Amino acid sequence: MRVLTAVKALSQTRFGVILGRRFSVIVVPEGDSKVNRFRIHSGFIKTLFCCCFLAGGLLAFFSYSYVNDRIDRNELLRLRMTTSQQHQTIQRLVIDLDEIHQEMNSFAETEARVRQLADLDAAPQGLPIAVGGLPEARPVDTIDEIQRQINQLQVDIDLRRQSQENVRNLLNDQVSLSRATPKGWPTKGWLTSYFGMRKSPFTGRRVMHEGLDIAANIGTPVIATADGIVARTSYSSGYGKMVVLDHGYGYRTIFGHNSKILVKSGQQIKRGDIIAKVGNTGRSTGSHLHYELRLNGVPIDPRKTL
Ligand SMILES: [Zn+2]
Incomplete structure (x- = not known):
């Protein structure tokens, strides 16, 4: 079957002039069948063009929106994953910090026992005897709090180092004094x-x-x-x-x-x-x-x- 489109006004070829006129669509089947002829008004063509243009615009808009939506969704997933990783990192930091606090407490207790056993003075003022640990249920957004705790730990570690140096010197003095103090029999008799x-x-x-x-x-x-x-x-x-x-x-x-x-x-x-x-x-x-x-x-x- 062949489809032919013929324009009635063959003498006019420019599109602007064609609009407002009618067209004939001639369908020629193979063989001896009857030729079908359809008449289409130029208004219909105009409407068809407008619909196609509108449909194309809508398709482009929705395609653009869809692509943007996919990009935003991927970005959202990436941000969620990053946030989750940061949350886990903060939790690990909180646990590590708590362990350091416990270690500091252990050092403080050991030093206190050594001072007591050696009959030394108590730890210098300003140095906590036992450093408090972090609360059990700490909020996850505690970067500032963690930083504050780290700064405080650095101060405590410096003080503890000085205090232990003081204990070492005092013990050395005690050992020296003990070794220099006469004790025991000077001969068997x-x-x-x-x-x-x-x-x-x-x-x-x-x-x-x-x-x-x-x-x-x-x-x-x-x-x-x-x-x-x-x-x-x-x-x-x-x-x-x-x-x-x-x-x-x-x-x-x-x-x-x-x-x-x-x-x-x-x-x-x-x-x-x-x-x-x-x-x-x-x-x-x-x-x-x-x-x-x-x-x-x-x-x-x-x-x-x-
Ligand atoms: Zn004598």
Whole structure:
């Protein structure tokens, strides 16, 4: 079948002139069938053009809206995903921050126990004894709060570091003082004369005995009762061969009547080091060690330190 469109007014070809006229559409079937002819008014063509134009406009508008909508929806999904990830990140930060707070609390408690055990002063003012943790149900939009907590933690950590340095120094002082404080027996033997007033075995008069006499066999090791340095080794008619140790903190120990001195002046000494051997030199009635303890130059009874 062939469709032919013929224009009645063949002499007119311009579109503007064609409008207002009528057209004929001739349908020519194959074979001998009858030819069909349809007449179309130009108004119908005009209306058809307008409808097509309007439909095209609507199609373009809805297509544009649809594409924009898809773009907006994708952007919305992306933003939702980003928001969800940020929410999870904030939650993790809140948990991490809470764990740091708990660690700080643990440090504070440990330091408090050490201070108590070592009989040290309490932590300096301004340093919290225990840092409070975050509340359980904290809102998710707490970036500012998290930042504030981090800033506070940095301050607390600096203070804690200073406080622990203070504890370390105090403990070192205590350890040094403990090592420098005479303690224990200076030789293996038995007490034969105590600290205090006594009748002199040489003159018979009552005189002050400023140390302990510990009887022991000649050659028995004499040991230092605290860390220190050898202040002096000498011989005197009274003390015989003597060793004087300086322990710092005002403590000095004196060891008299030795048979042999094993250290030299200025030598570093540790508690337990053998410094001499028991003897009977000087003013002595038998083999023994005369052991004196002085604090700031004043003789004190060494018996309480044995
Ligand atoms: Zn004595």
